[in-house]
Amino acid sequence: MSFVNHNKKEVNCKIVYYGPGLGGKTTNIQHVYKKTSGENRGNIIKLNNENERTLFFDFLPLELGEIRGYKTRFHLYTVPGQVFYEASRKLILRAVDGLIFVADSQLEKMDANIESLEGLEKNLTEQGYDISKIPLVFQWNKRDLPNVTSVEDLEQKLNKWGSPSFEGAAVNGDGVFETLKEVSKLVLMNLKGGLS
Amino acid sequence: MNLQEKINYHFKSFPHRELFQEVSILILTKDGQVLGQLGKVKEGAQAQSLGALMVGMWQASEAVAEMIKVKDNKDTGLNYQDSSSGFFLLQPTEKNPKIFWSFIFENQVNPGKIKNYARQLRAHFNELEILKETKSKATSKEEFLFENVTEEEVDNLFSFAGI
Ligand SMILES: Nc1nc2c(ncn2[C@@H]2O[C@H](COP(=O)(O)OP(=O)(O)OP(=O)(O)O)[C@@H](O)[C@H]2O)c(=O)[nH]1
Numbered sequence: 001m002s003f004v005n006h007n008k009k010e011v012n013c014k015i016v017y018y019g020p021g022l023g024g025k026t027t028n029i030q031h032v033y034k035k036t037s038g039e040n041r042g043n044i045i046k047l048n049n050e051n052e053r054t055l056f057f058d059f060l061p062l063e064l065g066e067i068r069g070y071k072t073r074f075h076l077y078t079v080p081g082q083v084f085y086e087a088s089r090k091l092i093l094r095a096v097d098g099l100i101f102v103a104d105s106q107l108e109k110m111d112a113n114i115e116s117l118e119g120l121e122k123n124l125t126e127q128g129y130d131i132s133k134i135p136l137v138f139q140w141n142k143r144d145l146p147n148v149t150s151v152e153d154l155e156q157k158l159n160k161w162g163s164p165s166f167e168g169a170a171v172n173g174d175g176v177f178e179t180l181k182e183v184s185k186l187v188l189m190n191l192k193g194g195l196s
Numbered sequence: 197m198n199l200q201e202k203i204n205y206h207f208k209s210f211p212h213r214e215l216f217q218e219v220s221i222l223i224l225t226k227d228g229q230v231l232g233q234l235g236k237v238k239e240g241a242q243a244q245s246l247g248a249l250m251v252g253m254w255q256a257s258e259a260v261a262e263m264i265k266v267k268d269n270k271d272t273g274l275n276y277q278d279s280s281s282g283f284f285l286l287q288p289t290e291k292n293p294k295i296f297w298s299f300i301f302e303n304q305v306n307p308g309k310i311k312n313y314a315r316q317l318r319a320h321f322n323e324l325e326i327l328k329e330t331k332s333k334a335t336s337k338e339e340f341l342f343e344n345v346t347e348e349e350v351d352n353l354f355s356f357a358g359i
């Protein structure tokens with residue numbers, strides 16, 4: 001859950017990358033990690049198996065600049081996409097402030113996208129969140145591949161809430177920051193806690 | 197005094213503080229944010245990563261406990277150590293229902309002793325209620341903190357991280 005510390009003038013927010021297995025969630029935060037530099041570079045933590053599949057979560061703490069005098073820190077998490085890790089996904093969603101749904105654009109992955117999104121809706125509902133109210137941004141990933149579903153189709157089948165969306169090719173870094181910046185903006189605008 | 201300064205200050209009045217000389221302590225929220233710390237863990241990214249992992253581990257253990265219906269004795273701990281180094285976590289108590297204490301120790305002749313006194317240390321802070329205070333403050337107001345955040349402000353945030 002976001003944490004606003006008025007004493008230290010700090011805000012902390014949790015952003016979760018969700019989506020089907022092999023969709024490119026880890027690749028997204030790996031790219032963010034690669035591009036961060038200097039003192040603000042946190043360690044990336046990847047809890048994965050020997051095949052680089054996420055086992056529990058990836059974690060990247062991001063120290064950003066200030067907004068209106070508040071120092072900003074985002075904690076980026078990815079969930080494990082493989083179907084049998086449902087219990088872990090539920091845990092990672094706890095206290096989430098913003099979501100990036102990384103969809104796999106490949107034609108044959110549509111069912112996996114739909115299944116993952118349904119899982120997300122259900123998990124959020126169980127925790128008392130309403131998916132239509134939480135900051136959510138879609139990334140249509142793997143646009144570099146030849147056999148992809150059209151963006152219109154992806155929008156129509158997955159983006160029922162008219163959330164912001166971006167095309168991406170996370171392996172090349174394309175769309176990674178556009179997506180992250182958009183969700184960051186939504187999360188910041190959604191922060192409660194007023195100035196004291 | 198900010199929270200960290202208060203924590204440092206109150207630690208000074210803990211009678212067994214020398215025992216914790218080689219121990220790093222992280223005071224964590226339920227979702228792994230570092231509220232304060234004592235000892236040599238570097239502030240910032242290192243502490244945050246430890247916090248996220250510790251609480252993640254806690255949540256996973258709790259989920260396991262739920263599935264196998266381990267009886268909740270209200271003051272469970274979580275433990276990972278060899279004979280002299282390791283770490284453990286103490287769960288929130290009724291007095292401080294949202295705070296985890298994690299203790300990381302090295303080169304201890306008698307780690308058991310640290311564990312015994314860890315609960316006392318936590319209680320020492322409970323009595324002073326300094327951790328409760330910030331908690332309610334952080335969630336007291338309902339209006340939005342920032343309205344109409346612009347693209348430019350977001351770009352600024354990220355340019356600071358070299359992006
Ligand atoms: N062609 C292409 N490959 C990609 C893209 N993004 C990721 N990949 C590849 O897809 C594979 C899976 O990527 P990951 O980032 O590990 O996927 P994930 O969503 O984290 O998968 P889980 O951890 O199992 O949930 C890797 O081999 C990536 O290199 C992309 O935009 N285009």
Ligand SMILES: [Mg+2]
Nearest residue numbers: 025026053054
């Ligand atoms: Mg992954």
